[in-house]
Amino acid sequence: MFDVIVVGARCAGASLAMLLARGGHRVAVVDRASFPSDTMSTHFLWQRAAFRLRDWGLLDRLHARGCAPIEQITFDVGPVQMSGIGLGVEGQTAVYCPRRTVLDTVLVEAAVEAGAELIDGVVVDDVVWADGRASGVRGRRRGAGGSLSLRAPLVVGADGLHSTVARRVAARVYNHHPPLTCVYYSYWSGLGDVRASFHARTGQLILVWPTNDGLTCIYVGWPRREFARVRTDLDRSFHAALDLVPGLRDTVASGHREQRFVGTADLPNQYRTSVGPGWALLGDAGHHKDPSTGMGIADAFLSADLLAEAIHSARAGRPVDDALGDYPRQRDQLTANGFELALNTARLAPLSNGLTAFYRAAATQPEVVERIFGVLGGSVPIRDVYSAPRIASVLAQANA
Numbered sequence: 001m002f003d004v005i006v007v008g009a010r011c012a013g014a015s016l017a018m019l020l021a022r023g024g025h026r027v028a029v030v031d032r033a034s035f036p037s038d039t040m041s042t043h044f045l046w047q048r049a050a051f052r053l054r055d056w057g058l059l060d061r062l063h064a065r066g067c068a069p070i071e072q073i074t075f076d077v078g079p080v081q082m083s084g085i086g087l088g089v090e091g092q093t094a095v096y097c098p099r100r101t102v103l104d105t106v107l108v109e110a111a112v113e114a115g116a117e118l119i120d121g122v123v124v125d126d127v128v129w130a131d132g133r134a135s136g137v138r139g140r141r142r143g144a145g146g147s148l149s150l151r152a153p154l155v156v157g158a159d160g161l162h163s164t165v166a167r168r169v170a171a172r173v174y175n176h177h178p179p180l181t182c183v184y185y186s187y188w189s190g191l192g193d194v195r196a197s198f199h200a201r202t203g204q205l206i207l208v209w210p211t212n213d214g215l216t217c218i219y220v221g222w223p224r225r226e227f228a229r230v231r232t233d234l235d236r237s238f239h240a241a242l243d244l245v246p247g248l249r250d251t252v253a254s255g256h257r258e259q260r261f262v263g264t265a266d267l268p269n270q271y272r273t274s275v276g277p278g279w280a281l282l283g284d285a286g287h288h289k290d291p292s293t294g295m296g297i298a299d300a301f302l303s304a305d306l307l308a309e310a311i312h313s314a315r316a317g318r319p320v321d322d323a324l325g326d327y328p329r330q331r332d333q334l335t336a337n338g339f340e341l342a343l344n345t346a347r348l349a350p351l352s353n354g355l356t357a358f359y360r361a362a363a364t365q366p367e368v369v370e371r372i373f374g375v376l377g378g379s380v381p382i383r384d385v386y387s388a389p390r391i392a393s394v395l396a397q398a399n400a
């Protein structure tokens with residue numbers, strides 16, 4: 001018997017399992033994958049994600065596995081480019097881009113080290129109920145076969161966008177916006193000292209990130225409606241997008257693509273009801289958004305912290321449903337700004353004349369550049385930079 005069963009052992013599930021096990025809970029964390037394991041996701045970690053890893057004592061482990069801090073990013077909107085880094089979060093200014101094979105393994109190892117029981121290679125098919133409450137899961141082992149049944153008074157679905165747990169508990173979707181983009185990415189070796197950069201163009205978004213093992217991850221996003229066209233001739237579509245950034249196609253041609261392209265158009269923007277009798281949802285299972293702003297991992301860490309806090313307070317004597325009730329409210333509040341930013345970014349809309357003038361003015365004011373990067377990273381509210389009075393003040397300063 002466990003106190004908590006967590007289904008899914010990546011950014012959300014492994015983090016929660018680690019925090020709960022550190023707090024003395026008996027935790028089982030189940031995943032159909034075995035680690036190290038890759039997944040469909042790039043892996044940009046803004047300051048608030050890096051801060052959590054540091055706080056959990058895991059940032060040094062990323063360093064030890066060859067993941068270098070990124071101290072400068074270029075933000076390029078076509079007519080204007082600016083370089084910098086966002087305002088730090090609790091003194092954490094550098095950002096990181098660890099492969100998921102590395103990041104998820106560090107988290108899983110930390111969960112096991114803290115005392116969580118990792119049950120990998122098991123697919124969870126169903127939630128078990130007793131007296132109207134979730135009370136465990138049923139699953140089957142991959143490969144060799146065989147079934148498995150686990151019991152706990154709390155089942156957490158950290159099993160991603162297509163969460164089986166969410167389906168079995170009939171979690172309701174709310175604040176839903178259909179997919180706005182489709183994306184493809186891959187990894188190149190031999191590109192030299194490539195800087196992290198974010199290039200926004202009308203109808204396209206091109207992201208370039210140095211990652212582990214001397215590789216560079218390049219990600220292109222297009223409007224969702226173009227998915228059929230893009231994948232019909234993916235190589236050509238991808239390289240046509242690179243042409244929108246001066247010099248990028250030549251840089252890429254000087255290296256070697258190390259992996260096949262990976263992509264998807266299955267990128268809904270939504271929340272799900274995330275607590276019920278004996279169950280909770282975490283990470284993408286509870287809230288999913290377009291990856292254009294690279295915030296899913298940071299939000300999975302945030303949610304793991306919030307849910308762990310709620311579960312700790314239930315253990316300390318607060319009625320469990322009451323304690324868990326705070327978690328989705330706090331999550332929705334703390335992710336609202338990033339959700340709005342992801343929706344705005346994923347529209348891949350043309351840059352208006354007004355915004356072009358604003359960016360030109362901002363590029364000459366280092367403290368404004370820092371705040372623009374802070375918005376991108378989710379540590380500065382959008383309205384603190386893009387409200388009409390703030391824009392007017394930046395324009396006035398530039399004209400002074």
Ligand SMILES: Cc1cc2nc3c(=O)[nH]c(=O)nc-3n(C[C@H](O)[C@H](O)[C@H](O)COP(=O)(O)OP(=O)(O)OC[C@H]3O[C@@H](n4cnc5c(N)ncnc54)[C@H](O)[C@@H]3O)c2cc1C
Nearest residue numbers: 008011012032041042043044124159160283284294296297
């Ligand atoms: C193309 C793309 C690029 C992205 N880029 C970034 C980025 O740069 N930065 C960023 O912060 N975010 C990014 N994201 C978002 C990020 O990938 C997610 O927000 C993050 O992975 C969510 O973590 P999670 O643990 O909730 O879910 P997941 O990472 O999806 O993990 C779910 C786990 O549950 C397991 N599982 C599922 N069903 C079952 C089952 N029935 N039984 C047992 N196990 C099960 C799976 O095997 C998996 O290991 C990107 C997403 C995409 C699609």
